[in-house]
Amino acid sequence: MAYYSEELIEEIRMRNDIVDVISGYVKLKKRGSTYFGLCPFHNEKSPSFSVTPSKQMYYCFGCGAGGNVFTFIMEYENYSFPEAVKFLADRAGIHLPEIEYTEEAKKQSDLRNLVLEMNKEAAKYFFFQLRSKAGEQAIQYLKKRELSEDTIKQFGIGYANKYSNDLYQYMKKKGYSDQVLKESGLFNLDEKKGIYDKFWNRVIFPIMDVNNRVIGFGGRVMGEGMPKYLNSPETKVFDKSRNLYGLNIARISRKPNILICEGYMDVIALHQAGFNNAVASLGTAFTIGQSNLIKRYTQEVLLTYDNDEAGQKAALRAIPICKEAGLSVKVIQMHPYKDPDEFIKNLGAQAFQERIDNAKNSFLYEIGIIEKGYDLKDPEGKTKFFQEVAKKLLEFSEEIERNNYIESIASKYQIGFDNLRKLVNKYGAQLGEGFAPRERNTNDSKQQRKMKDGMKQSQKLLLTWLIEYPELYDKVKKYIRPKDYTEELYENVADLLYEQLDKNQLNPAQIISKFADDDQARDVAALFNAVLNEVETKEEKDKALKETICRIKQNSIQAASRSLDPTDIQGLQNLVEDKRILQELEKLHISFD
Structure with a gap:
Protein backbone atom coordinates (compact mmCIF):
# COMPACT_ATOMS: atom_id res chain seq x y z
CA MET A 1 0.00 0.00 0.00
CA ALA A 2 1.24 3.47 -0.87
CA TYR A 3 2.44 5.50 2.09
CA TYR A 4 1.99 9.26 2.45
CA SER A 5 2.81 11.37 5.49
CA GLU A 6 0.08 12.29 7.96
CA GLU A 7 0.72 15.94 7.14
CA LEU A 8 0.05 15.36 3.44
CA ILE A 9 -3.06 13.28 4.16
CA GLU A 10 -4.41 16.06 6.36
CA GLU A 11 -3.64 18.73 3.75
CA ILE A 12 -5.56 16.74 1.11
CA ARG A 13 -8.49 16.29 3.50
CA MET A 14 -8.58 20.00 4.39
CA ARG A 15 -8.44 21.01 0.71
CA ASN A 16 -11.48 18.84 -0.07
CA ASP A 17 -14.43 20.29 1.80
CA ILE A 18 -16.74 17.39 2.57
CA VAL A 19 -19.92 19.26 1.59
CA ASP A 20 -18.44 20.15 -1.82
CA VAL A 21 -17.26 16.59 -2.45
CA ILE A 22 -20.45 14.82 -1.37
CA SER A 23 -22.63 17.35 -3.24
CA GLY A 24 -21.16 15.85 -6.41
CA TYR A 25 -22.84 12.55 -5.51
CA VAL A 26 -25.81 13.42 -3.31
CA LYS A 27 -28.34 16.25 -3.52
CA LEU A 28 -27.99 18.03 -0.17
CA LYS A 29 -30.25 20.56 1.57
CA LYS A 30 -29.10 22.74 4.42
CA ARG A 31 -30.98 22.43 7.70
CA GLY A 32 -29.47 24.60 10.41
CA SER A 33 -25.72 24.01 10.45
CA THR A 34 -26.02 20.54 8.87
CA TYR A 35 -26.82 19.30 5.37
CA PHE A 36 -29.19 16.40 4.71
CA GLY A 37 -29.93 14.18 1.72
CA LEU A 38 -30.97 10.68 0.70
CA CYS A 39 -28.32 8.16 1.73
CA PRO A 40 -26.31 6.83 -1.25
CA PHE A 41 -25.52 3.63 0.65
CA HIS A 42 -29.03 2.30 1.24
CA ASN A 43 -32.51 2.71 -0.19
CA GLU A 44 -34.59 5.34 1.64
CA LYS A 45 -37.41 7.79 0.96
CA SER A 46 -36.82 10.28 3.78
CA PRO A 47 -33.38 11.95 4.11
CA SER A 48 -31.40 10.57 7.04
CA PHE A 49 -27.93 11.16 5.56
CA SER A 50 -26.23 14.12 7.27
CA VAL A 51 -23.09 16.06 6.35
CA THR A 52 -21.69 18.35 9.05
CA PRO A 53 -19.19 21.02 7.86
CA SER A 54 -17.89 21.77 11.37
CA LYS A 55 -16.96 18.12 11.90
CA GLN A 56 -16.06 17.51 8.22
CA MET A 57 -17.94 14.25 8.59
CA TYR A 58 -20.98 12.47 7.18
CA TYR A 59 -23.27 10.09 9.00
CA CYS A 60 -26.46 8.23 8.08
CA PHE A 61 -28.90 7.79 10.94
CA GLY A 62 -30.64 5.10 8.90
CA CYS A 63 -27.90 2.61 8.00
CA GLY A 64 -24.98 3.84 10.14
CA ALA A 65 -22.64 4.68 7.25
CA GLY A 66 -20.26 7.42 8.31
CA GLY A 67 -16.78 8.85 8.14
CA ASN A 68 -14.75 11.64 6.58
CA VAL A 69 -14.13 12.62 2.96
CA PHE A 70 -11.67 9.74 2.45
CA THR A 71 -14.07 7.05 3.73
CA PHE A 72 -16.90 8.48 1.61
CA ILE A 73 -14.87 8.17 -1.60
CA MET A 74 -13.60 4.73 -0.56
CA GLU A 75 -17.14 3.48 0.15
CA TYR A 76 -18.89 5.12 -2.80
CA GLU A 77 -16.24 4.44 -5.45
CA ASN A 78 -14.95 1.25 -3.80
CA TYR A 79 -11.44 2.69 -3.82
CA SER A 80 -8.61 1.57 -1.60
CA PHE A 81 -7.24 4.26 0.74
CA PRO A 82 -4.31 5.11 -1.60
CA GLU A 83 -6.73 5.34 -4.55
CA ALA A 84 -8.99 7.70 -2.56
CA VAL A 85 -5.96 9.81 -1.61
CA LYS A 86 -4.93 10.10 -5.26
CA PHE A 87 -8.49 10.93 -6.37
CA LEU A 88 -8.85 13.72 -3.81
CA ALA A 89 -5.30 14.99 -4.36
CA ASP A 90 -6.01 15.32 -8.09
CA ARG A 91 -9.30 17.06 -7.30
CA ALA A 92 -7.50 19.61 -5.12
CA GLY A 93 -4.58 20.04 -7.51
CA ILE A 94 -2.10 18.61 -5.01
CA HIS A 95 0.94 16.86 -6.44
CA LEU A 96 1.65 13.53 -4.77
CA PRO A 97 5.28 12.52 -4.33
CA GLU A 98 6.46 9.60 -6.38
CA ILE A 99 6.21 6.37 -4.46
CA GLU A 100 9.46 4.55 -4.13
CA TYR A 101 9.02 0.92 -5.11
CA THR A 102 11.49 -1.88 -4.84
CA GLU A 103 12.64 -3.08 -8.24
CA GLU A 104 10.44 -6.19 -7.98
CA ALA A 105 7.40 -4.20 -6.80
CA LYS A 106 7.78 -1.78 -9.71
CA LYS A 107 8.05 -4.70 -12.12
CA GLN A 108 4.83 -6.24 -10.79
CA SER A 109 2.99 -2.90 -10.84
CA ASP A 110 4.05 -2.27 -14.44
CA LEU A 111 2.96 -5.78 -15.44
CA ARG A 112 -0.44 -5.31 -13.80
CA ASN A 113 -0.99 -2.05 -15.67
CA LEU A 114 0.12 -3.69 -18.91
CA VAL A 115 -2.36 -6.56 -18.50
CA LEU A 116 -5.17 -4.05 -17.88
CA GLU A 117 -4.11 -2.18 -21.00
CA MET A 118 -4.11 -5.39 -23.09
CA ASN A 119 -7.54 -6.37 -21.76
CA LYS A 120 -8.95 -2.98 -22.73
CA GLU A 121 -7.47 -3.34 -26.21
CA ALA A 122 -8.88 -6.88 -26.57
CA ALA A 123 -12.34 -5.74 -25.43
CA LYS A 124 -12.35 -3.05 -28.13
CA TYR A 125 -11.25 -5.64 -30.71
CA PHE A 126 -14.00 -8.12 -29.73
CA PHE A 127 -16.60 -5.31 -29.78
CA PHE A 128 -15.52 -4.32 -33.31
CA GLN A 129 -15.60 -7.94 -34.49
CA LEU A 130 -19.23 -8.30 -33.41
CA ARG A 131 -20.14 -5.52 -35.85
CA SER A 132 -18.05 -6.86 -38.70
CA LYS A 133 -19.30 -9.21 -41.40
CA ALA A 134 -17.73 -12.10 -39.47
CA GLY A 135 -19.90 -11.28 -36.46
CA GLU A 136 -23.27 -11.72 -38.18
CA GLN A 137 -23.83 -15.15 -36.60
CA ALA A 138 -23.09 -13.74 -33.14
CA ILE A 139 -25.44 -10.79 -33.71
CA GLN A 140 -28.20 -13.18 -34.71
CA TYR A 141 -27.53 -15.28 -31.61
CA LEU A 142 -27.84 -12.21 -29.35
CA LYS A 143 -31.03 -11.10 -31.10
CA LYS A 144 -32.43 -14.59 -30.62
CA ARG A 145 -31.66 -14.19 -26.92
CA GLU A 146 -33.71 -10.95 -27.14
CA LEU A 147 -30.88 -8.59 -26.18
CA SER A 148 -31.32 -4.97 -27.25
CA GLU A 149 -28.60 -2.89 -28.88
CA ASP A 150 -28.40 -0.72 -25.73
CA THR A 151 -27.85 -3.80 -23.56
CA ILE A 152 -25.13 -5.11 -25.89
CA LYS A 153 -23.36 -1.75 -25.65
CA GLN A 154 -23.83 -1.43 -21.89
CA PHE A 155 -22.12 -4.77 -21.24
CA GLY A 156 -19.56 -4.33 -24.06
CA ILE A 157 -20.51 -7.71 -25.54
CA GLY A 158 -18.25 -8.76 -28.42
CA TYR A 159 -17.29 -11.65 -30.66
CA ALA A 160 -14.14 -13.74 -31.15
CA ASN A 161 -14.19 -14.95 -34.75
CA LYS A 162 -13.64 -18.50 -35.95
CA TYR A 163 -9.92 -18.10 -36.65
CA SER A 164 -7.74 -18.98 -33.67
CA ASN A 165 -4.96 -16.46 -34.20
CA ASP A 166 -6.75 -13.24 -35.20
CA LEU A 167 -6.52 -11.58 -31.78
CA TYR A 168 -2.90 -12.69 -31.49
CA GLN A 169 -2.00 -11.07 -34.81
CA TYR A 170 -3.90 -7.91 -33.84
CA MET A 171 -2.08 -7.60 -30.50
CA LYS A 172 1.30 -8.23 -32.14
CA LYS A 173 0.62 -5.33 -34.53
CA LYS A 174 -0.10 -3.20 -31.46
CA GLY A 175 3.48 -3.88 -30.36
CA TYR A 176 2.96 -6.37 -27.51
CA SER A 177 5.65 -9.02 -27.14
CA ASP A 178 4.96 -12.74 -26.77
CA GLN A 179 6.31 -12.56 -23.24
CA VAL A 180 3.69 -10.03 -22.04
CA LEU A 181 0.90 -11.58 -24.13
CA LYS A 182 1.38 -14.83 -22.18
CA GLU A 183 0.58 -12.91 -18.97
CA SER A 184 -2.76 -11.63 -20.27
CA GLY A 185 -4.74 -14.89 -20.05
CA LEU A 186 -5.97 -14.24 -23.60
CA PHE A 187 -3.78 -16.86 -25.24
CA ASN A 188 -2.85 -20.52 -24.97
CA LEU A 189 0.66 -21.87 -25.47
CA ASP A 190 1.30 -25.13 -27.30
CA GLU A 191 4.69 -26.63 -28.22
CA LYS A 192 3.51 -27.43 -31.75
CA LYS A 193 1.05 -24.58 -32.44
CA GLY A 194 2.92 -21.91 -30.47
CA ILE A 195 0.76 -19.07 -29.10
CA TYR A 196 -2.87 -18.98 -30.20
CA ASP A 197 -6.13 -17.32 -29.13
CA LYS A 198 -7.89 -18.74 -26.09
CA PHE A 199 -11.26 -17.45 -27.31
CA TRP A 200 -12.49 -18.13 -30.83
CA ASN A 201 -15.91 -18.50 -32.44
CA ARG A 202 -17.60 -17.38 -29.22
CA VAL A 203 -19.71 -14.49 -28.01
CA ILE A 204 -17.48 -12.56 -25.60
CA PHE A 205 -18.53 -11.00 -22.29
CA PRO A 206 -15.92 -8.60 -20.85
CA ILE A 207 -15.62 -8.96 -17.07
CA MET A 208 -15.13 -5.66 -15.25
CA ASP A 209 -14.10 -4.86 -11.71
CA VAL A 210 -16.06 -2.38 -9.61
CA ASN A 211 -14.03 0.47 -11.10
CA ASN A 212 -15.08 -0.52 -14.65
CA ARG A 213 -11.67 -1.87 -15.65
CA VAL A 214 -11.68 -4.93 -17.89
CA ILE A 215 -10.01 -7.69 -15.86
CA GLY A 216 -11.01 -10.80 -17.83
CA PHE A 217 -13.42 -12.35 -20.32
CA GLY A 218 -16.08 -15.01 -20.59
CA GLY A 219 -16.81 -16.67 -23.91
CA ARG A 220 -19.99 -18.59 -24.83
CA VAL A 221 -20.45 -20.98 -27.75
CA MET A 222 -23.41 -20.20 -30.00
CA GLY A 223 -24.35 -23.83 -30.56
CA GLU A 224 -23.96 -27.07 -28.66
CA GLY A 225 -20.15 -27.07 -28.30
CA MET A 226 -18.35 -27.71 -25.03
CA PRO A 227 -17.45 -26.13 -22.77
CA LYS A 228 -20.52 -23.91 -23.06
CA TYR A 229 -18.73 -21.13 -21.17
CA LEU A 230 -14.99 -20.51 -21.20
CA ASN A 231 -13.47 -18.01 -18.76
CA SER A 232 -10.13 -16.24 -18.51
CA PRO A 233 -7.63 -17.94 -16.20
CA GLU A 234 -6.36 -16.19 -13.07
CA THR A 235 -3.96 -13.35 -13.97
CA LYS A 236 -2.26 -10.42 -12.27
CA VAL A 237 -5.58 -8.56 -12.39
CA PHE A 238 -8.19 -11.35 -12.37
CA ASP A 239 -9.08 -13.25 -9.20
CA LYS A 240 -12.33 -15.14 -9.83
CA SER A 241 -13.02 -15.59 -6.14
CA ARG A 242 -12.95 -11.85 -5.42
CA ASN A 243 -14.93 -10.40 -8.32
CA LEU A 244 -18.52 -10.67 -9.56
CA TYR A 245 -19.93 -10.16 -13.03
CA GLY A 246 -22.15 -7.07 -13.16
CA ILE A 367 -35.72 -27.11 5.49
CA GLY A 368 -37.76 -27.56 2.31
CA ILE A 369 -34.78 -29.19 0.59
CA ILE A 370 -34.23 -31.50 3.58
CA GLU A 371 -37.91 -32.48 3.45
CA LYS A 372 -37.46 -33.86 -0.07
CA GLY A 373 -35.16 -36.55 1.32
CA TYR A 374 -37.81 -38.10 3.58
CA ASP A 375 -41.19 -39.73 3.20
CA LEU A 376 -43.32 -37.80 5.69
CA LYS A 377 -46.18 -40.29 5.27
CA ASP A 378 -43.95 -42.94 6.84
CA PRO A 379 -43.65 -42.59 10.69
CA GLU A 380 -39.97 -43.55 10.64
CA GLY A 381 -39.19 -41.11 7.80
CA LYS A 382 -41.11 -38.37 9.57
CA THR A 383 -39.19 -38.97 12.84
CA LYS A 384 -35.83 -38.83 11.06
CA PHE A 385 -36.87 -35.64 9.29
CA PHE A 386 -37.72 -33.91 12.57
CA GLN A 387 -34.46 -35.12 14.12
CA GLU A 388 -32.47 -33.55 11.30
CA VAL A 389 -34.52 -30.36 11.50
CA ALA A 390 -33.87 -30.16 15.27
CA LYS A 391 -30.12 -30.44 14.70
CA LYS A 392 -30.33 -27.80 11.99
CA LEU A 393 -32.10 -25.41 14.36
CA LEU A 394 -29.05 -25.47 16.65
CA GLU A 395 -27.39 -23.13 14.14
CA PHE A 396 -29.19 -20.28 15.92
CA SER A 397 -27.30 -19.28 19.05
CA GLU A 398 -29.83 -16.60 20.04
CA GLU A 399 -32.73 -18.25 21.84
CA ILE A 400 -35.36 -15.78 20.66
CA GLU A 401 -34.38 -16.30 17.02
CA ARG A 402 -34.26 -20.08 17.46
CA ASN A 403 -37.71 -20.08 19.07
CA ASN A 404 -39.14 -18.03 16.21
CA TYR A 405 -37.97 -20.65 13.72
CA ILE A 406 -39.17 -23.51 15.93
CA GLU A 407 -42.59 -21.86 16.02
CA SER A 408 -42.70 -21.41 12.24
CA ILE A 409 -41.60 -24.98 11.46
CA ALA A 410 -43.78 -26.53 14.15
CA SER A 411 -46.79 -24.72 12.71
CA LYS A 412 -46.08 -25.80 9.13
CA TYR A 413 -45.45 -29.47 9.95
CA GLN A 414 -47.96 -29.65 12.83
CA ILE A 415 -45.51 -31.11 15.33
CA GLY A 416 -46.26 -28.69 18.18
CA PHE A 417 -43.92 -25.98 19.45
CA ASP A 418 -43.04 -27.69 22.76
CA ASN A 419 -42.38 -31.05 21.09
CA LEU A 420 -39.93 -29.59 18.59
CA ARG A 421 -38.29 -27.35 21.20
CA LYS A 422 -37.67 -30.32 23.50
CA LEU A 423 -36.05 -32.20 20.63
CA VAL A 424 -33.82 -29.20 19.85
CA ASN A 425 -32.84 -28.91 23.51
CA LYS A 426 -32.01 -32.62 23.63
CA TYR A 427 -29.52 -32.35 20.76
CA GLY A 428 -28.20 -29.06 22.11
CA ALA A 429 -27.42 -30.67 25.46
CA GLN A 430 -25.50 -33.44 23.69
CA LEU A 431 -23.23 -30.84 22.07
CA GLY A 432 -22.10 -29.54 25.41
CA GLU A 433 -23.38 -28.16 28.66
CA GLY A 434 -24.87 -24.71 28.36
CA PHE A 435 -25.79 -24.88 24.68
CA ALA A 436 -29.41 -25.89 25.23
CA PRO A 437 -31.64 -22.90 26.06
CA ARG A 438 -32.17 -22.39 29.77
CA GLU A 439 -35.22 -20.28 30.33
CA ARG A 440 -34.32 -19.29 33.87
CA ASN A 441 -31.36 -17.27 32.56
CA THR A 442 -33.23 -15.52 29.78
CA ASN A 443 -34.24 -12.42 31.72
CA ASP A 444 -30.79 -12.07 33.25
CA SER A 445 -29.02 -12.24 29.89
CA LYS A 446 -31.47 -9.77 28.33
CA GLN A 447 -30.93 -7.39 31.23
CA GLN A 448 -27.15 -7.70 30.89
CA ARG A 449 -27.33 -6.97 27.16
CA LYS A 450 -29.59 -4.00 27.79
CA MET A 451 -27.18 -2.61 30.41
CA LYS A 452 -24.19 -3.09 28.10
CA ASP A 453 -25.94 -1.38 25.20
CA GLY A 454 -26.98 1.47 27.49
CA MET A 455 -23.40 1.94 28.68
CA LYS A 456 -22.09 1.99 25.11
CA GLN A 457 -24.66 4.66 24.28
CA SER A 458 -23.56 6.73 27.31
CA GLN A 459 -19.93 6.58 26.21
CA LYS A 460 -20.92 7.52 22.64
CA LEU A 461 -22.92 10.49 23.93
CA LEU A 462 -20.02 11.86 25.93
CA LEU A 463 -17.64 11.61 22.96
CA THR A 464 -20.21 13.35 20.73
CA TRP A 465 -20.72 16.12 23.28
CA LEU A 466 -16.97 16.67 23.62
CA ILE A 467 -16.66 17.50 19.93
CA GLU A 468 -19.89 19.52 19.78
CA TYR A 469 -19.11 21.42 23.00
CA PRO A 470 -15.29 21.36 23.36
CA GLU A 471 -15.57 23.79 26.29
CA LEU A 472 -16.89 20.78 28.27
CA TYR A 473 -13.48 19.14 28.13
CA ASP A 474 -11.97 21.08 31.06
CA LYS A 475 -14.88 19.95 33.25
CA VAL A 476 -14.92 16.34 32.06
CA LYS A 477 -11.22 15.47 31.96
CA LYS A 478 -10.88 15.70 35.75
CA TYR A 479 -13.33 12.83 36.14
CA ILE A 480 -13.38 10.78 32.95
CA ARG A 481 -10.11 9.62 31.38
CA PRO A 482 -9.68 7.52 28.23
CA LYS A 483 -9.29 4.37 30.32
CA ASP A 484 -12.81 4.93 31.71
CA TYR A 485 -14.25 4.12 28.26
CA THR A 486 -14.54 0.37 28.65
CA GLU A 487 -14.97 -0.47 24.93
CA GLU A 488 -11.52 -0.82 23.33
CA LEU A 489 -12.41 1.25 20.26
CA TYR A 490 -13.97 3.98 22.40
CA GLU A 491 -10.84 4.16 24.57
CA ASN A 492 -8.61 4.47 21.48
CA VAL A 493 -10.80 7.25 20.08
CA ALA A 494 -10.89 9.02 23.46
CA ASP A 495 -7.07 8.93 23.59
CA LEU A 496 -6.86 10.71 20.22
CA LEU A 497 -9.68 13.15 21.03
CA TYR A 498 -8.28 14.10 24.44
CA GLU A 499 -4.89 14.70 22.85
CA GLN A 500 -6.45 17.08 20.33
CA LEU A 501 -8.47 18.90 22.99
CA ASP A 502 -5.36 19.29 25.20
CA LYS A 503 -3.71 21.10 22.28
CA ASN A 504 -6.88 23.03 21.41
CA GLN A 505 -6.76 21.43 17.94
CA LEU A 506 -10.13 19.68 17.67
CA ASN A 507 -10.32 17.75 14.38
CA PRO A 508 -12.71 14.76 14.47
CA ALA A 509 -12.31 14.04 10.73
CA GLN A 510 -8.58 13.57 11.28
CA ILE A 511 -9.28 10.97 13.97
CA ILE A 512 -11.26 8.89 11.47
CA SER A 513 -8.21 8.87 9.17
CA LYS A 514 -6.35 6.92 11.87
CA PHE A 515 -8.69 3.96 11.33
CA ALA A 516 -8.02 2.35 7.94
CA ASP A 517 -10.51 -0.49 8.45
CA ASP A 518 -13.88 0.43 6.85
CA ASP A 519 -15.98 -0.98 9.69
CA GLN A 520 -13.92 0.76 12.36
CA ALA A 521 -14.12 4.11 10.50
CA ARG A 522 -17.90 3.69 10.37
CA ASP A 523 -18.02 2.90 14.12
CA VAL A 524 -15.90 5.96 14.93
CA ALA A 525 -18.25 8.16 12.90
CA ALA A 526 -21.15 6.75 14.95
CA LEU A 527 -19.32 7.75 18.16
CA PHE A 528 -19.33 11.35 17.01
CA ASN A 529 -23.01 11.39 16.00
CA ALA A 530 -24.83 9.99 19.02
CA VAL A 531 -28.24 11.52 19.71
CA LEU A 532 -30.06 11.86 23.03
CA ASN A 533 -33.79 11.64 22.39
CA GLU A 534 -36.62 13.10 24.47
CA VAL A 535 -34.47 15.87 25.97
CA GLU A 536 -35.77 19.37 25.28
CA THR A 537 -34.98 21.87 28.01
CA LYS A 538 -31.56 23.06 29.15
CA GLU A 539 -32.19 21.64 32.63
CA GLU A 540 -32.94 18.20 31.18
CA LYS A 541 -29.80 18.30 29.06
CA ASP A 542 -27.60 19.35 32.00
CA LYS A 543 -29.11 16.55 34.09
CA ALA A 544 -28.42 14.05 31.29
CA LEU A 545 -24.81 15.26 31.09
CA LYS A 546 -24.13 14.68 34.78
CA GLU A 547 -25.92 11.32 34.81
CA THR A 548 -23.94 10.21 31.78
CA ILE A 549 -20.59 11.13 33.35
CA CYS A 550 -21.52 9.41 36.62
CA ARG A 551 -22.67 6.24 34.82
CA ILE A 552 -19.43 6.03 32.85
CA LYS A 553 -17.33 6.46 36.00
CA GLN A 554 -19.41 3.92 37.94
CA ASN A 555 -19.11 1.40 35.09
CA SER A 556 -15.36 1.94 34.92
CA ILE A 557 -15.01 1.25 38.64
CA GLN A 558 -17.09 -1.93 38.36
CA ALA A 559 -15.05 -3.16 35.40
CA ALA A 560 -11.79 -2.49 37.26
CA SER A 561 -13.08 -4.29 40.37
CA ARG A 562 -13.99 -7.41 38.38
CA SER A 563 -10.54 -7.71 36.83
CA LEU A 564 -8.47 -6.63 39.86
CA ASP A 565 -5.89 -9.00 41.28
CA PRO A 566 -6.18 -8.85 45.10
CA THR A 567 -2.37 -8.72 45.35
CA ASP A 568 -2.19 -5.62 43.11
CA ILE A 569 -1.64 -2.86 45.70
CA GLN A 570 -1.37 -0.06 43.14
CA GLY A 571 -4.56 -1.25 41.47
CA LEU A 572 -6.37 -1.19 44.81
CA GLN A 573 -5.15 2.34 45.49
CA ASN A 574 -6.33 3.48 42.03
CA LEU A 575 -9.72 1.93 42.70
CA VAL A 576 -10.05 3.76 46.03
CA GLU A 577 -9.12 7.04 44.30
CA ASP A 578 -11.68 6.47 41.53
CA LYS A 579 -14.40 5.84 44.11
CA ARG A 580 -13.45 9.10 45.84
CA ILE A 581 -13.68 10.92 42.48
CA LEU A 582 -17.14 9.43 41.88
CA GLN A 583 -18.35 10.62 45.30
CA GLU A 584 -17.05 14.11 44.55
CA LEU A 585 -18.65 14.02 41.11
CA GLU A 586 -22.07 13.09 42.48
CA LYS A 587 -22.09 16.26 44.64
CA LEU A 588 -21.18 18.62 41.78
CA HIS A 589 -23.35 20.62 39.42
CA ILE A 590 -22.11 20.12 35.84
CA SER A 591 -23.67 21.94 32.91
CA PHE A 592 -23.03 22.70 29.26
CA ASP A 593 -22.40 26.40 30.13
Missing part, protein backbone atom coordinates in the same frame (compact mmCIF):
# COMPACT_ATOMS: atom_id res chain seq x y z
CA LEU A 247 -21.12 -5.66 -9.78
CA ASN A 248 -19.70 -2.53 -11.44
CA ILE A 249 -23.32 -1.64 -12.30
CA ALA A 250 -25.16 -3.30 -9.40
CA ARG A 251 -23.12 -1.46 -6.76
CA ILE A 252 -24.62 1.89 -7.83
CA SER A 253 -28.15 0.60 -8.40
CA ARG A 254 -29.23 1.89 -4.97
CA LYS A 255 -31.58 -1.08 -4.66
CA PRO A 256 -32.15 -2.50 -1.15
CA ASN A 257 -30.52 -5.83 -2.06
CA ILE A 258 -28.38 -7.65 -4.62
CA LEU A 259 -29.56 -10.57 -6.76
CA ILE A 260 -27.01 -13.38 -7.17
CA CYS A 261 -27.34 -15.43 -10.37
CA GLU A 262 -25.46 -18.34 -11.88
CA GLY A 263 -24.53 -17.00 -15.32
CA TYR A 264 -23.76 -13.96 -17.45
CA MET A 265 -26.95 -14.20 -19.50
CA ASP A 266 -29.09 -14.25 -16.36
CA VAL A 267 -27.42 -11.04 -15.16
CA ILE A 268 -27.83 -9.36 -18.55
CA ALA A 269 -31.47 -10.43 -18.90
CA LEU A 270 -32.27 -9.11 -15.42
CA HIS A 271 -30.53 -5.78 -16.04
CA GLN A 272 -32.38 -5.38 -19.34
CA ALA A 273 -35.67 -6.01 -17.50
CA GLY A 274 -34.84 -3.26 -14.99
CA PHE A 275 -33.24 -5.34 -12.23
CA ASN A 276 -29.84 -3.67 -12.40
CA ASN A 277 -28.80 -5.07 -9.01
CA ALA A 278 -28.03 -8.55 -10.41
CA VAL A 279 -24.55 -10.14 -10.31
CA ALA A 280 -23.06 -13.58 -10.99
CA SER A 281 -20.03 -15.52 -9.83
CA LEU A 282 -17.39 -16.19 -12.48
CA GLY A 283 -17.54 -19.84 -13.37
CA THR A 284 -16.80 -20.95 -9.81
CA ALA A 285 -18.84 -21.69 -6.69
CA PHE A 286 -19.77 -18.63 -4.65
CA THR A 287 -16.94 -17.67 -2.26
CA ILE A 288 -16.51 -15.85 1.07
CA GLY A 289 -14.40 -13.26 -0.79
CA GLN A 290 -17.37 -12.50 -3.05
CA SER A 291 -19.79 -12.31 -0.12
CA ASN A 292 -17.48 -9.85 1.68
CA LEU A 293 -17.32 -7.78 -1.50
CA ILE A 294 -21.12 -7.68 -1.71
CA LYS A 295 -21.32 -6.71 1.99
CA ARG A 296 -19.80 -3.34 1.07
CA TYR A 297 -22.92 -2.44 -0.87
CA THR A 298 -25.88 -4.19 0.76
CA GLN A 299 -27.09 -6.09 3.82
CA GLU A 300 -29.36 -8.49 1.91
CA VAL A 301 -28.88 -10.89 -1.00
CA LEU A 302 -31.47 -12.83 -2.98
CA LEU A 303 -30.30 -16.06 -4.61
CA THR A 304 -31.73 -16.59 -8.10
CA TYR A 305 -30.06 -19.87 -8.98
CA ASP A 306 -31.32 -22.33 -11.58
CA ASN A 307 -34.42 -24.32 -10.74
CA ASP A 308 -32.68 -27.72 -10.94
CA GLU A 309 -30.69 -30.00 -8.65
CA ALA A 310 -27.40 -28.25 -9.46
CA GLY A 311 -28.99 -24.87 -8.71
CA GLN A 312 -30.35 -26.13 -5.38
CA LYS A 313 -26.92 -27.43 -4.39
CA ALA A 314 -25.35 -24.10 -5.36
CA ALA A 315 -27.90 -22.26 -3.20
CA LEU A 316 -27.24 -24.56 -0.23
CA ARG A 317 -23.50 -23.84 -0.55
CA ALA A 318 -24.00 -20.08 -0.89
CA ILE A 319 -26.41 -19.59 2.03
CA PRO A 320 -23.93 -20.26 4.90
CA ILE A 321 -21.20 -18.31 3.07
CA CYS A 322 -23.45 -15.26 2.85
CA LYS A 323 -24.50 -15.61 6.49
CA GLU A 324 -20.86 -15.85 7.57
CA ALA A 325 -20.29 -12.43 5.99
CA GLY A 326 -23.26 -11.05 7.96
CA LEU A 327 -25.65 -10.91 5.01
CA SER A 328 -29.37 -11.64 5.23
CA VAL A 329 -30.30 -14.27 2.61
CA LYS A 330 -33.49 -15.11 0.75
CA VAL A 331 -34.12 -17.47 -2.16
CA ILE A 332 -36.22 -16.67 -5.24
CA GLN A 333 -38.20 -19.56 -6.67
CA MET A 334 -37.93 -19.85 -10.49
CA HIS A 335 -40.57 -22.59 -10.90
CA PRO A 336 -41.79 -23.51 -13.47
CA TYR A 337 -38.85 -22.07 -15.42
CA LYS A 338 -35.18 -22.99 -15.27
CA ASP A 339 -33.52 -19.62 -14.69
CA PRO A 340 -34.20 -15.84 -14.51
CA ASP A 341 -33.58 -15.36 -18.23
CA GLU A 342 -36.18 -17.98 -19.18
CA PHE A 343 -38.58 -16.76 -16.47
CA ILE A 344 -38.56 -13.13 -17.68
CA LYS A 345 -38.93 -14.11 -21.34
CA ASN A 346 -42.09 -16.04 -20.46
CA LEU A 347 -43.70 -14.12 -17.61
CA GLY A 348 -42.07 -10.66 -17.71
CA ALA A 349 -40.54 -8.24 -15.23
CA GLN A 350 -43.63 -7.67 -13.09
CA ALA A 351 -43.99 -11.38 -12.37
CA PHE A 352 -40.31 -11.53 -11.44
CA GLN A 353 -40.76 -8.58 -9.07
CA GLU A 354 -43.54 -10.55 -7.40
CA ARG A 355 -41.11 -13.44 -6.94
CA ILE A 356 -38.65 -11.01 -5.34
CA ASP A 357 -41.35 -9.69 -3.01
CA ASN A 358 -42.22 -13.27 -2.01
CA ALA A 359 -38.64 -14.56 -1.79
CA LYS A 360 -38.30 -17.42 0.68
CA ASN A 361 -36.41 -17.19 3.95
CA SER A 362 -33.14 -19.06 3.33
CA PHE A 363 -33.43 -21.27 6.44
CA LEU A 364 -36.96 -22.34 5.54
CA TYR A 365 -35.72 -22.99 2.00
CA GLU A 366 -33.06 -25.32 3.43
